[in-house]
Amino acid sequence: MADRYGNDVLAGDWRKPKNGRTxxxxxxxxxxxxxxxxxxxxxxxxxxxxxxxxxxxxxxxxxxxxxxxxxxxxxxxxxQPPKKAAPAKKTRTASGSVAVDNVRARVARASRIYVEGRHDAELVERVWGDDLRIEGVVVEYLEGVDDLPAIVNRFQPGPGRKLGVLVDHLVEGSKESRIAAQVTGAHVLVVGHPFIDIWEAVKPKSVGINAWPKIPHGEDWKKGVLRTFGWPASDQADVAAAWKHILSKVNSFADLDPALLGRVEELIDFVTND
Missing domain, CATH: 2.30.30 (SH3 type barrels.)
Incomplete structure (x- = not known):
């Protein structure tokens, strides 16, 4: 017998909108x-x-x-907003070396690198940190060159136990250069960069300035720079804030003066070539 009422109105997807689902x-x-x-x-x-x-x-x-x-x-x-693209795979470290994936940092070598100045050490870590961890090289902070003879004496350098040292503004004939000559040997290398302060090793254009200013002899260099730029320069907190800003502009070796690059690479080669 035919269904006088036709097909079941509830059959199929009766809730589906006429123009389709959103x-x-x-x-x-x-x-x-x-x-x-x-x-x-x-x-x-x-x-x-x-x-x-x-x-x-x-x-x-x-x-x-x-x-x-x-x-x-x-x-x-x-x-809907577009899905964010996955970050590009890192192919180079900040120092320009080829990035190596899934490689555990090497157990720390006996050899060490000492860097004079806290800002200097932070800059080395920012650019060469990945490389140094892979190589197992520990970087330590050197408060002043006067401490170097005692450090070398305690360290007892030798084969497979080298010591590389980066010092501030090493000038020939200075007290610092005499101390450096005193401790330098087959297993100790002391190098210096030519800058009055490590801030100068950051390229001016990376910081957004035309050039690092010339500060009169005898004036605190960092605070003189801050005053020249019109930045706060009252105390050490202002200096620390300025350095944090400068360091944030360093993304790779390309932001540094080649004169510093060469000295750091020389030290890394020295302590890793056993």
Missing amino acids: VDVEIAKGMVVEEPSSGFVGAVVRWEHGVVHLEDRHGRVRSYPMGPGFWIDGKPVSL
Whole structure:
């Protein structure tokens, strides 16, 4: 007997909207969408803070909250922000060496590098830290060159136990150069950089300045620099804040003067060539 009422009205997906279910779509510049309640049709020109901006063919721009409530080709969509791309794989360390994945840092060598000055040591760590950890080289802070003979005596350098030292502004004929000559030997290498202060080793353009200023002899160099630039220079906290800013501008070896690069690379080669 025929069903006088026809097919079961509840059969199938009776709850499905006439135009289909809303699907998520990643927004893209130039994508043409319609806001059906107003009938406005336009291309996506930008999006920000959860709002999408559409421009129609007459150049009119309207803004709407991102999410559901749009159509593309007559089908309901929910506009979603693009997924963030995965960060690019690091191929170089900050020093320019080839980055090595899935390699555990080597057990610390007996050899060491000492760096005079806290800021100097922080700069070495920022640029060469990855390389030094892979090589198993520990960098230690040297408060002053006067401490060097005692450090060398305690360290007892020898084959497979080398000591490399980077000192500030090593000038020939100075007390510091005489101390350096006193401790230098087959297993101890002392090198100095030519800068009045390690800040000068950072290229001016990386910091956003034209050049490092010339500070009169006898004036505190760091505070003189701060005053020249109009930065706070009242106390050591101001100096520390300025250095933090400068250091943040160093992203790789390209931000440093070659005169420092050569000295540090020389020390690394010295202590790693057993």
